[in-house]
Amino acid sequence: MGGCLRLGLLALLHLGSGYAGYFEQIKGKMGEKVGLPCCHELSSSESLQSYRIYWQKSTTEVVLAYVPEQGITTDERYENRTVLDTRNFTLWISPVEILDNGSYQCIVQVLSLARVLCEKHVAFFVTADFSTPNVTAEVVASSCESAEVMLTCSSHGGFPKPKVCGALDSKPVVWNASQVAKSSLSLYNVTAQLWLSLTQDASFTCSLEYNGFVTSTSLLLKKANDCVVLPKPPPYHVIAASSIVIVVFLLALALAARYLSRHGFLSCVFCTAVPAVRCTAMPLALTLWRSERGRWKVESSAEEGCQETPV
Known part of the structure; x- marks a missing residue:
């Protein structure tokens, strides 16, 4: 696609006035077939040769153009991936790539009037699904009361850049650290970490939000209960009361023994009978x-x- 066609396309935006402008949002996933709609549809009495159709991206990159003298021409990056519907001028892209994400314009010109009939702006949001989040828990330190746990949530291969959310028993948490890296294919890899002091069993959920899509994973965290808990000593007043009861009992026993010995009623069970x-x-x-x-x-x-x- 030559530079002259690109310059001519930009010039068309300023030819005449009175054309209608439209804006629409389209969402598609990487690898799918998606159609970007234009602003005009031919009637049964109209001929394609009466129009020029241009599809461009971000006002600077020509995707596809139809000119009666030349037919349909396509930019090399879109070759074998784009098709123009000659009835309603929809641009079909298949398979969709991450780099297709962006703003597009369809411009329809009437040759006999030498003016732009209509123009439509399309915001194309490309999405690549992230892998299901992988959540791991590592116990760093533990005691009978609590356990220090490092939670890690990771996911890869998605687009666009996601929002990583964490929740402990349905209550939002703030990550201690998070990292988002972009691969050579413009896909994102995400890792987030949370330090947690666990005192009881809890449920942790990690979720990724991107382009209206959500993927999440939950993990049940169990507090280890392998400590031997010693019984608490009784209160001081209980110990004092018990001591008094024991002392009184011993005194009563001693007095009884003395009384019985004086009156000849005390015998020794373990002694030999004396004749x-x-x-x-x-x-x-x-x-x-x-x-x-x-x-x-x-x-x-x-x-x-x-x-x-x-x-």
Whole structure:
């Protein structure tokens, strides 16, 4: 496509007045087939040879042009990827590339009137889907009360530049660090990091927003509970009351033991039974004699003896 055609195209924008201007937004994804609409459609009685049609990008780059004397010509970057609808002048692009993103203009000129019939501006937003976010959690330090966790969310291969959002239990968080890099194919790779002090189980969600599209991933964070928690000591007043009860009980036990020992009721369970000794007088002899008054008397003599008797 020569420079003369480009200069001639720019000059057409200033020929005459009274043409209608339109603006429209079109969205498409990389690799798809997308049509960019123009501003005029031929009737059954009209002929294509009565018009000149120009498609240009950002007012400086010619995409496609139709001139009756030359036919349809296409810029080399769009060759084999663009088709002009000769009825409504729609520009079809397939497959769509990231570099196709931008502002386009369709200009229709009537040859017999030597003026611009209409012009339409089209904002073409190209989108490339990001990969599903990959969320990882690394425990840096932990204690019985909390765990220090570094969360990383990454995604790649998308367009345009996304907005990376994070939420902990549905509450937005602010990233500690984020990095967006652009590849040689104009696609974006994203990495974001968040430092988190985790005290209980929680749900974390990382999402990417771009051109009206959203992709997200959620991760359940579990607080490790592998610490041995020692029971709390009882309050001071409980210890004091318990001590008083124990002291009173010991004093009562001591008094009871003393009372029982004095009255002979205390016995030792673990002691050997001591046999009781019972002493009795044992008769040894009987003597029969007569007193002075002439009476007979029987007299016995005995000696004391002792024998063991079990109690």
